[in-house]
Every structure is written in structure tokens, then in C-alpha cells.
Amino acid sequence: MNVLVTGGAGFIGSHIVDGLISEGHEIVILDDFSAGNREFINPAATVIKADIRDADSVSRAFAEHKPEAVFHLAAMIELRESFKDPKAAYGVNVTGSMNVINASKAAGVTKFIFASSAAVYGDNQNLPIKESEAVAPTSPYGEQKAEIERALKESGIPSIILRYSNVYGPRQGTMGEGGVVAVFCKKLAVGSSLTIFGDGEQTRDFVFVDDVVRANIKALSSNQKFGMYNVSTGIETSINTIASILLQEAQKDTTIERTKPVAGEVVRNSLDNGLAARELGWQPSVGIQEGLGVTWEWFRTNV
Missing domain, CATH: 3.90.25.10 (UDP-galactose 4-epimerase, domain 1)
Incomplete structure (x- = not known):
């Protein structure tokens, strides 16, 4: 399968790229290298240096490479930075993400996997937190992740949302x-x-990155049109x-x-991972x- 990974030169993204390549997929990485590292890039991947905030660059990447599936990890990930500069965080986490979603829809992408976060739950202390709990973020970062979750659900693109705990x-x-x-x-x-x-x-x-990779690969093979799962140890x-x-x-x-x-x-x-175990066949190891x-x-x- 032809797969595009945004943020594929970053910590989690580069591991996902490695996992997908080992499964035989053709990978295109889209990364602006503001946080990514070229040393992490699998040499079998094609690399496009682009900023997801630039809608034209994103559209060109999709038009040229015609991905069937998208893993969207590019983000401003520092929660405290989202308080210091919420406008900059919004530009990446919402405007940039919407550019990726819109390009995916236009290209007829058949599976979109989004890296979300436990931050969408805010200060919920009903531990371990299940996906059925209310989304009540207490940070701009959490609010931005929640906004993209809603946008994906409304987009009609077959999507799996993975809410990571502490990777x-x-x-x-x-x-x-x-x-x-x-x-x-x-x-x-x-x-x-x-x-x-x-x-x-x-x-x-704390969930180990190799387990997160396996969750993403399970999500790719899922037949669900829409799903939302905690990726955690509980x-x-x-x-x-x-x-x-x-x-x-x-x-x-x-x-x-x-x-x-x-x-x-x-x-x-802590986040409950029972739903991912039942519906994706994934558990941390x-x-x-x-x-x-x-x-x-x-x-x-x-x-």
C-alpha cells in the first residue's frame, strides 16, 4: 500500500515508518524538520520537506504520490508551548491538520490514522479513563486535538483515532x-x-514506542469506518x-x-486500553x- 506519514522524521513517526516498511508498504514522509531528525529516516522512504500549514505544498504531495492511507503525526506536541503561543500551536495542530484532511478527502484516501492524545480528557480522575468518558481538555493542545477528532468524524474519511498516553x-x-x-x-x-x-x-x-507502532499497524488493517482508541498500558x-x-x-x-x-x-x-484489545486485537507487550x-x-x- 502507498502510505503517506506526516511527521515521519519525528520520534513516533519514524518508528511507524520503520514498522510500515517492514510490512512491505511504500512510504512517503512529509515533514518540515522543525522537530524531525534526518538521521531517523528509513532510507527506503521517499521524503518531502514541507510544512503542513502550506495547503498548496500538502496538495502537491498528495497529487504527486497518490497515497491510499495517511498517518498524521505532524504536530506541535509540547503542551506547555500551547499555552505560551496558542496561535502558533493552532496553526500547526488545527490549520495544518485540516490541510492534511482536506487533501486526503480530495485524493480519495481510504484510511486516515490520527495521532491524538490523552490531553483530550483533561483532568478526568476516573482512572483508568475509557473512551466513553467526556472530552474535556484543559489545554490548548488538548482542545486542538479534540477539534481534529471532530473534524475527522465529520469528514467521511474512514478514520482511526489513536489517543496516546505517555509514549x-x-x-x-x-x-x-x-x-x-x-x-x-x-x-x-x-x-x-x-x-x-x-x-x-x-x-x-507510559507506553513503549514499539507497542504504539503495533497499534498503528493494527489500525491500518482494521475494517472499521471510524474508531477511537486509547493506546496505553492502563x-x-x-x-x-x-x-x-x-x-x-x-x-x-x-x-x-x-x-x-x-x-x-x-x-x-492512566488510560484504559480494553477497547483497542477487543476491536483492534492490540495489547501492549x-x-x-x-x-x-x-x-x-x-x-x-x-x-
């Missing part, structure tokens, strides 16, 4: 919802102390636990510094100890 793994940057893992790994690699905000008992649902892991495991993996006795909590930070979070071990090894040799 981590090799190639990860320090921005985004799972960025704490990369921050800790980079600091350990250069011998710096780790900083934990608050008491460190705040929890997140398990809460504290920041203290992340630090402890990484210190063990790195075999370092690094100092942990504690500072005041981040104002407005969600204290606990990599535990936190194994995943952090693989992640640390990548940072140890690449920082």
Missing part, C-alpha cells in the same frame, strides 16, 4: 507528554543530577519509579534534586522495566 522509547525528544524519560536519560548520559518536581509520586501511563507509574529504574539500568548513583510542583499539573493519569532498559541503552550510545 517513550529510543529517538525520543525532551518535549511532549512522555518527555520526562528522555530528560532523565540525557542527564544520566552526561552525568548530571535528575530534577523531580514535587514529591515525585505523580503518575503517568498502568500508573510514578516519576519516582521512572527515576529509580533508570538509575538501576544506568548503574549510576546520581543525585536527585527536588523542586516545587508544576502549577496545575495532573497528579494521576513491553513492560516498563524492559522498555526503560532499551531506551536507556539507546541514549547511552547516542547522546
